[in-house]
Amino acid sequence: MITVFAVFLLTLLVITAVAIVRTENLFIAVMLAAIFSLLMAANFFILDAADVALTEAAVGAGVTTVIFLSALALTASQERAKPSARMLSVGVVSVTVVVLLYATFDKPRLGDPNAPVQQHVAPWYLEQTPELIDIPNVVTAVLASFRGYDTLGEVFVVLAACIGVLFVLSAGTSGGPQPVRPETPGLRHHLIPKVVGRLLVPFIILFGLYVQFHGEYGPGGGFQAGAIIATAFILHALLEGESAGLRAIPRSALLTMAAGGAIIYAGVGILTMLLGGSFLDYSVLHSNSVKGQQYGIIAIEAGVGITVCGALLAIFHAFAAREQS
Amino acid sequence: MEVLGYYNYWVFAVLLMIGFYAVIARSNLIKKLLGLAIFQSAVFLMYITMNKVEGGTAPIIQKGVVDQIFSNPLPQVLILTAIVVGVSTTALGLAIVVRIKETYGSIEEHEIFEADLPK
Amino acid sequence: MNFSEHLPALQVVVPLLSAPLIVLLRSNGLAWAAATATSLMAFAIAVAITLGVLDGQTFPYSMGGWPAPYGIALGVDSFSAILLLIVSGASSFALLGGRPSLNSQIEAHRQPLFYAAWMLALAGLSGIVVTADAFNIFVFMEISSLASYVLIAGGPDRRALPSVFKYLVMGTIGATFYLIGIGLVYMMTGTLNLADMEVRIQGVADQSPILVAAGFITIGLALKAAVFPLHAWLPNAYTYAPHMVTVFLAACATKVSLYVLLRFDFFVFQQNLAGHAFQFATFLMPLAVLAVVVASAYALFERNLKRLLAFSSVAQIGYILLGASLVSTAGLTASGLHVFNHALAKGTLFLAVACLAMRFSSLHLQDLSGAAKSMPLTMAAFCIAGLSLIGVPGTAGFISKWYLIGAALNEGALGIGLAVIIVLSSLMAVVYIWRVVEAAYFHTPNTSAVNIKEAPRELLIITLLAALANIYFGVNSAVPVALASDAANLLMGHLQ
Incomplete structure (x- = not known):
């Protein structure tokens, strides 16, 4: 049954992707991309990747779509057809795919427990996590501790994107506080979105906090929580208008959040160094190394959540508050 | 399971092709970014496909349950990172597209190219 | 752990942590400082790392204290030391002397974000160099x-925007x-x-x-x-970027990718794939060879000075690859x-x-x-560096060309052909550098250019220092040759 469902989902994915490329209406393309992300999330879930599914749904289908739509509002909603070197592109693309298919014929088949991927490093994580870190979610353990340095890098990628978007979109402005688009009533005059939306916002935030603090026990953690909480504030800004959204959390606070979360994360690393361990070796944070690991993970997950939430909101407002030329 | 094993990889290859085609052949900059997103998603699918273990479940250890089979946590961690990287790239790309629209008045690659040709 | 053991981690963490701190500094003078x-x-x-490496240290470091295949490991060798020196050196030179140029190109209110992005670029490039983990390379x-996209997008010319978009798309495909x-x-x-x-x-x-993987990794990094x-x-990306960003990125950015390419290929693939050394070559x-010849030819006919030098960079990447493609110790040293x-x-x-851009529009x-x-x-500084680029004796460029020709001549008949190409392309470099020199020294100044002064003092001093470094090395x-030959032995040591 699951197999049939999976094949169905995968086929839908391909169809959606073709539709995204073919349609000339960019608005439709973006909405299809959101559907694509949701299908992808469902697919990840079938493949036992709950954390990834949650992230793809929150980040891919949620935040990305909103950013795309606000960019569309500033650019164009229709693609113009043009003459192009179509044959060349088909050629390059076909070669890539033929090469890939050649490689896949020798790949271990799906779900093979004896495949090389399932040996070596992966079982070690599954065996050692209860003993060394003692949290149920192994994905969080690997993410935050065993490969915590990657995750640190990831937080700085988000920070880089935030800095980048603010920098690029600050061109052509005088530098003072950016003017907010004056006439942005949001959806206040629509009764149903207003009532439902207002009811939803606190619950989304609550759910975000749950995902943040429950990350050690179930799917979730800083990235998902940051994205979910950011969505709640974006919804609020869409409902009440841009200026009300910025009153809730002003721009400078968002930038401080994005930078502050990254500082918390790297700061934990510096602290462990000062306490005599390696960078990000949380064991030294407490006399009991397992406790130390758990404290460290909670601290850096908080840093991740703060940066992701702040950065995504700052990016959203940078687009949404920009005057249409 | 046998069919599905390869079907996942084939869908990966086809999605990669579709995304790559959109990036190369489409002239609209937003379409290019959408293509890029599909292109990256395809790779996520490849990684997540290899994390699956037959009869396994998400790698969340429950106390008291023994002999559980878990899927591989590592590809999941890598893809969590990659998803966030993808969104960051898209956001920065869109910011640049918005600026291009403001300075050139177009987001079609060939029109931008023509606008800069010496007259 | 004592302080020196932390050096490879600090190499990355110091600039990384400085970025969010600079974001919080709202004053641009402070941000620059x-x-x-x-x-x-x-x-x-x-x-410090280079001195340690010359002493035979390797600075192994386990991030988070987890042992190697489970956690992320860092490590440094002579090859990484070369890269670390040029990455941090180029960034320091550009920042020390570049303030007047940056002030004229980046609006004051955007500068803190700009410098934060600069620090992230520095941290990212250093992070790629010191890590020993394949996925961690991707993250950094x-x-x-x-x-770098952000830095290049800071260029005042509007053509910076489409250029950086192209770079973003191609860069993402590569990654x-x-x-x-x-x-x-x-x-x-099952390992990273x-x-x-x-x-x-x-x-x-x-x-x-594995063979397909080698192909994807090679093309992506290429x-x-x-x-x-x-x-x-x-x-275009180099031409329309702010001038100081071009100084920084042209000196090191592409070379870091080449470093990963060589490291991956020589450490992981060469000895394990049958006949891979031959495929690689x-x-x-x-x-x-095409890069050296074609890009030099483009440079011959280019009229924009910055783009001329950018094409020359493509040609120089060709030289670096040419040495590596000989798959010999001498070639890799070169x-x-x-x-x-x-x-x-x-x-x-x-x-x-x-400097010129400060005075000429x-x-x-x-x-x-x-x-x-x-x-x-x-x-004068331009001429010295130009001679170094051509490879005139007495300048740094001569040393590498000399080693490169020597390595090529070891290869028999093919090598003679390659040596001829190297000499010919150096002559092309003579011509394109001469075109600049001719314009600057032998043409009568435009009427508008009569009252032009020298560049601002700090920028000029740094430029002259950099020119002197070309002569000094x-x-x-001895030091670069020792590092490079050690690196070559290391890379070749993985082939049996």
Whole structure:
């Protein structure tokens, strides 16, 4: 049954992707991309990747779509057809795919427990996590501790994107506080979105906090929580208008959040160094190394959540508050 | 399971092709970014496909349950990172597209190219 | 742990942590000072690491205290030391002298974000160099790429925007190809640590996924390194970037990708794939030769000074690849040396360009007529660096060309052909550098250019210092040669 469902989902994915490329209406393309992300999330879930599914749904289908739509509002909603070197592109693309298919014929088949991927490093994580870190979610353990340095890098990628978007979109402005688009009533005059939306916002935030603090026990953690909480504030800004959204959390606070979360994360690393361990070796944070690991993970997950939430909101407002030329 | 094993990889290859085609052949900059997103998603699918273990479940250890089979946590961690990287790239790309629209008045690659040709 | 054991981690963490701190500084003077201080600190760490490496240390480091294949490991060798020196050195030179140029190109209110992005680029490039983990390379590659897109987008000309968009698209495709490659290798070996991969890949019975992985990784990194014919993003990105960003990125960015490419290929693939050394050579050597010849030819006819130098960069990447494609100790020594010496020469040339740009509104050759009369010191620095780029004895560039020709001549008949190409392309470099010199020294100044003064003092001093470094390392080449030959032995040592 699951197999049939999976094949169905995968086929839908391909169809959606073709539709995204073919349609000339960019608005439709973006909405299809959101559907694509949701299908992808469902697919990840079938493949036992709950954390990834949650992230793809929150980040891919949620935040990305909103950013795309606000960019569309500033650019164009229709693609113009043009003459192009179509044959060349088909050629390059076909070669890539033929090469890939050649490689896949020798790949271990799906779900093979004896495949090389399932040996070596992966079982070690599954065996050692209860003993060394003692949290149920192994994905969080690997993410935050065993490969915590990657995750640190990831937080700085988000920070880089935030800095980048603010920098690029600050061109052509005088530098003072950016003017907010004056006439942005949001959806206040629509009764149903207003009532439902207002009811939803606190619950989304609550759910975000749950995902943040429950990350050690179930799917979730800083990235998902940051994205979910950011969505709640974006919804609020869409409902009440841009200026009300910025009153809730002003721009400078968002930038401080994005930078502050990254500082918390790297700061934990510096602290462990000062306490005599390696960078990000949380064991030294407490006399009991397992406790130390758990404290460290909670601290850096908080840093991740703060940066992701702040950065995504700052990016959203940078687009949404920009005057249409 | 046998069919599905390869079907996942084939869908990966086809999605990669579709995304790559959109990036190369489409002239609209937003379409290019959408293509890029599909292109990256395809790779996520490849990684997540290899994390699956037959009869396994998400790698969340429950106390008291023994002999559980878990899927591989590592590809999941890598893809969590990659998803966030993808969104960051898209956001920065869109910011640049918005600026291009403001300075050139177009987001079609060939029109931008023509606008800069010496007259 | 004592302090010196932390050096490889600090090399990355110091600039990384400085970025959010600079974001919080709202004053641009402070932001510049903080960025410069951080960059100098990174340079000091790189020098300390280099001294350690020359003493035979390798600085192994386990992030989070987890042992190697499970956690992420860092490590440094002579090859990394060369890269660390040029990355942090180029950043420090550009920041120390670049304030007047940056002030004229980046609006004051945007500067804190700009310097934060600069620090992220520095941290990302250093992070790629010191890590020993395949996926971690991807993460830091993305930090450095996103930050470089931001830096280039700071260029005041509107053409910076489409250029940076092109760079973003091609860069992302390159990074994703790399991700596919390491995914395939991981699928077959179950590990992400480079040293561990090297061992475990030997047990893989079926080589076709590994071969495909090698292809994806090579093409992905070649895109990032602007290897001919995948260099399309480079000329415009370098031309329209702020001048100081060009100094920084032209000196080191593409070379870091080349470093990853060589490291991956020599450590992981070469000894494990049947006949891979041959595939590597036959695939890359023609590209390298084409890069040298075609890009030099483009430079011959280019009228915009910055773009001329950018095309020359594509050609120089060709030299580095050419040395590596010989798959010999001598060839790799030449490559390592050229990584270092080209960074010196091209960094100085772009510094001189930044000086000229302070006084001339256009960088087209005809607009620079008589520049040497009003800016003699700048043009002197330009000439020294130009000679170094050509490879005239007494300059740093000569050392690497000498080693490169020597390595080529070891290869018999093919080698003679290659040596001829190297000499011919050097003559092309003579011509394109001469075109600039001719315009600056022998054409009568435009009427508008009569009252032009020398560049601002700090920028000029840094430019002259960089020019002197070209001479210094041309005369005292012991340290770079020691590092490069050690690096070459290390790379070749993995082939049995």
